[in-house]
Amino acid sequence: MRYYYILFILTLLFNDFSHSQQTQEFGKIFKKSENQAPVADAGEDxxxxxxxxxxxxxxxxxxxxxxxxxxxxxxxxxxxxxxxxxxxxxxxxxxxxxxxxxxxxxxxxxxxxxxxxxxxxxxxxxxxxxxxxxxxxxxxxxxxxxxxxxxxxxxxxxxxxxxxxxxxxxxxxxTKKQKEPETIISIQSLSIGDLVPMQAEAIDNIIYHMIRDMGMKDVKDPNQFRPDTVYTILEADSVNPAVTVAYNTECMTDSCAAQNAVMEKATHVLSWSFNRHNSLSLHFFNAKTYLEKSPNYSWSISTVPIDPNDFEKIKLPKALA
The missing domain is CATH 2.60.40.10 (Immunoglobulins)
Structure with a gap:
């Protein structure tokens, strides 16, 4: 239940984010500037x-x-x-x-x-x-x-x-064995649209720290360095060959996000994107279960042709108006 609670909180916080507002705000935050030196911190004695x-x-x-x-x-x-x-x-x-x-x-x-x-x-x-x-x-x-x-x-x-x-x-x-965490979350950004990678990384970072602040520690840092490596996400058997892929930083589907999560040794995926109403859309699911049931499944949005003369007759629900 607490995972659905997290999704509910995140949705409320981001629900009023319009696409135009994001582009404008992030444009201010990530305005190009001269390169500045990093700051080293080796920690305490x-x-x-x-x-x-x-x-x-x-x-x-x-x-x-x-x-x-x-x-x-x-x-x-x-x-x-x-x-x-x-x-x-x-x-x-x-x-x-x-x-x-x-x-x-x-x-x-x-x-x-x-x-x-x-x-x-x-x-x-x-x-x-x-x-x-x-x-x-x-x-x-x-x-x-x-x-x-x-x-x-x-x-x-x-x-x-x-x-x-x-x-x-x-x-x-x-001897007692250390218990492995049952849930490890991988945060994955899907179709970015007009957002530049730096803006997507900022949203990743906001979601990551919000979840951490709620007390959940088993969350993968979405902006961590990942070396160029080919991973095996499915072992070969007598019928099927092994499935090997590289980490994809430009995922557009939940199946792609699930594959990334498996490579990170995460159990669950929290994927996000902006829907056609310019609101933040979040999906939370078990990575391996998703790949077993719907390996090629993807979310899609398409337009419907409407006669301009009948446009005034269409009334949207109050929740979407």
Whole structure:
């Protein structure tokens, strides 16, 4: 029920948006201006015990022009081994030379966050500086840094680690598996019409943050970077071949939006477009179920020829007048 409630709230908020108003307002907001440098934010300093795991994140960094940013992380020697870093195909990783060979020196990526496992060999009290440089598409950069301090574990943490070690010795069937979220939402914009991509991204962003502010955290960021990759959305069987596609940023149908959602590992789709009454139209559905039942289904609008002499006789319902 809460998903239908979300759709109802969103529809009310956007219902009075006319097509002409959108073009005018967004034209003011996204007026062309000179390229400005991005702003790097590497996050707060971190204190962690040897063997702990921390999240390295530059998600608070931003660009005044809305450009996609490249994140360049510079790590001190012996903090991360190259083999411990999980790569995206678009990532570039360089290692230190000499006695620290194999230790990560620089990571260039379009992914905002990654996990860092602190080596247990690091001494208590040692401090390690990590630098972040963000770069926009025109080469402008900004730099920030934060510090990781290695601290001594508290007695309660030591006891907890001992208990975990004892649990690992018990039969495997007694271990608890982390429950996967039942619903992961992918926000998809359909036929954009007169809206430019930047305006569509702005509406995506508004819907995304409204849903997040309502307390739903399992929502895919619609404006996240997506590398050029071919995905398999349907495995082959004895009758049908595998279905492989690339992410489509210009979807015009719900079936296309559903395919995008499957590629993002989302379970549900919230697709939006402007209908013929210039009101925001929202569709919410299960991606895989939709593709199984209506793989080629699409929404369409067509005009009906009317005799001009009879035009005055036509009366619209009050709700549409």
């Amino acid at each position: 971190i204190k962690v015990t040897p063997g702990g795991t921390v999240t390295i994140s530059g998600d608070k960094s931003g660009d005044p022009n809305g450009d996609v940013l490249q994140f360049e992380w510079s790590l001190p020697p012996s903090l991360m081994e190259k083999e411990n870093y999980i790569y995206d195909k678009s990532d570039t990783v360089k290692t230190h030379k000499g006695k620290n060979q194999g230790s990560v020196d620089v990571i260039k990526t379009y992914t905002q966050t990654f996990q860092l496992d602190i080596p247990e060999a690091l001494s208590i009290g040692s401090k390690h500086i990590i630098m972040l440089t963000v770069k926009d598409k025109k080469g402008l950069t900004s730099t920030d840094s934060f510090e990781i301090e290695i601290i001594e574990p508290e007695e309660s943490e030591i006891i907890e680690e001992e208990n975990i070690a004892e649990e690992l010795e018990e039969p495997v069937q007694k």
